[in-house]
Amino acid sequence: MGKISLSLITVLLIFSACGKKEEQAAPPVMPYKVVAVAKSNTSLLAEYPATLEGVTDIDIRAKVDGYIEKIYVQEGQEVKKGQLLFKLETQTANQEARAAKAKVDAAQVEVNRLKPLVERNIISDVQLETAKANLASAKSTYQSILEKINYASIKSPVNGIVGTLPLRLGSYVSSQTTEPLTRISDISTVYAYFSVNEKQQLDIMMHAEGKTFQDKIAKMPQVNLILSNGMEYEQKGRIETFSGQANTQTGSFNVRARFLNTNKLLRSGGTGTVQIPTHLKDVILIPQNATLEMQDKRIVLIADKENKVKAIPVEVRAVPGGKFFVVDKGLNANDKILIEGIGIVSEGTVIKPELVDYATIITPEKKAIN
Template identity: 75%
Template sequence: MKKSYLILSILLTASLLSCKKEEAATKEMPAMPYKVVEIQKSNTTLIAEYPVTLEGVTDVEIRAKVDGYIEKIYVDEGQEVRKGQPLFKLETLTATQDAGAAKAKVTAAQVEVNRLKPLVDRKIISDVQLETAKANLASAVSTYQSIIARINYATIKSPVNGIVGTLPMRVGSYVSSQTAEPLTRVSDISSIYAYFSVNEKQQLDIMMNSDGKSFQEKVNKMLPVNLVLSNGMAYEQTGKIETFSGQADSQTGSFNVRAKFSNANKLLRSGGSGTIQIPTKLNDVIIIPQSASLELQDKRITLIVDKDNKVKTVPIEVRAVSGGKFYVVDKGLNVGDKVLLEGIGIITEGTAIKPELVPMNDVLNPKTESTPTTK
């Protein structure tokens, strides 16, 4: 019996000692180290992107001024043409015959005027007959000139230097000034206009962060813009924003914007598309890595360390910096706050940690092209 009590006593003692050891181990467990960065003000450039449509500086629809069948097509699709160069010729056989008859009437009317003039001078006949003959001559000349103009209009010439578009009509097609589809389009693409739209907030963000006092001065001083082509490649030339529409569209609330790009090599074509990139310089702003934040229930949060080295959740409002690595924080953080660089989504609020301070310059990595620079 005594032996049983002794064994039970030993087991209880061992159990108590084990619990005390576990409790001591728990109390002595050190806070885990996590990397943090102390917030500073920095300078950066935001890149806003908008889809664009491309048009030549002049994009002219070519239409027939007179009716007729297409007799000749002098150009091909995509051909470069000069101002005044013939593009199409319409059939003029009937007009030529009409011109011959009209010319004969002009000659006859002139003869009549020449015959009556000396008679009037000698007062053999009244002036009325001569004036009537002159009026008939003027009418005949007008008719003749109208027919000649119709013949000239039958040769359709390019009004500008440019590139020929598609040719939907073929030789033998009947066209008129009322034909819905143009014969072709000629686009002057020595320079290209890129058209896009921005909403009111975007327009204000762009203009309020641009140098200059007046609206036009701000436009003139805007940084050069880049064009990303539809194949994802960057266009070799930078462009310049030239105009914003004077008022917002009543239905969409957006402003139309036009940028201009040089196109000496004719790589860009009217009707193309792409994406324009507009840089905006920002000074003295708070920047954090995107990886140091988390989207939670339609809100973006980050974790900071309080004075007791305990984790605290903070909601923030951000704007993305070009390159997809950083955010500009508009609200939620202050200079001096210590933001966790790791453990986002893992560490719970109130957890005590051992912060390991990382220099801001190391976080922002100024060697990369789109990286902000600290002051």
């Protein structure tokens, strides 16, 4: 009897030890961030890097040969149409003008002398006509020299901002000089140029109102411009054009947005980021990186009432920007979806949900500059 009791105790001790080993081997419950989704009205911002250019950027070049005698402006100065920018040396041209004017006067004297002689039939009309032709030729030469002198005073063709001044006083310039004297940029309005790929272009157009392509562009919401310092420009802009076809090398479409620039803050050659809003009503949004694609299906992981991970197939639509999906089917309000551990946590795993505010996931940060 004592032997049987001893054996029973030994068996119980073995089972007890095994139970402890199994208890120790059980995996710990890991924390993972989740969000409780909700239906909402929201605006999503798709962002595209852009370069800025004025309405016109005009290279200022000399039309005649000469040395720079005077520079009347400074780099970055605002100028008006017709304002004097440069003056070229005209000493030689002035001398030529005086000589040409003397020839005009002499030719005029000859015409005046021959007219009465022809009227009295003392000489033939041929001599007078020849004198008139000489007078016309002298006037033409004189006028050409005056135009040359006028071209030596170089004026701004538009209102705008003076660019760099690479040449200095005394520099010799001509119409063949490679480098322009400067560039005048009309920046009363600034264009932001950027590119979108084919998928982005389709997403933008499919969410836009209107029947025709041009009608959709006209009805697109105003866009934002984020400056290179991260601040939002005070003026809203509008998209005006998409290129007619995709670039064969990059597969992208060129887009132009227009921004008023009354305070002249924006400058040609600058950079920024154009934000295109998409307005959505009564929808569930989820981050694209919170989903998996399996066998042509889009999968979302949710934490059920027992905090077990469950895989749910969903039907989604991409929205411009490539960060979010609109969920058309598969999720309900207050479902808790995993936003980390995607592709790592397996279905059926018990987790410790760490709830993250849904609004912080779908609301972009915005800064403004006035």
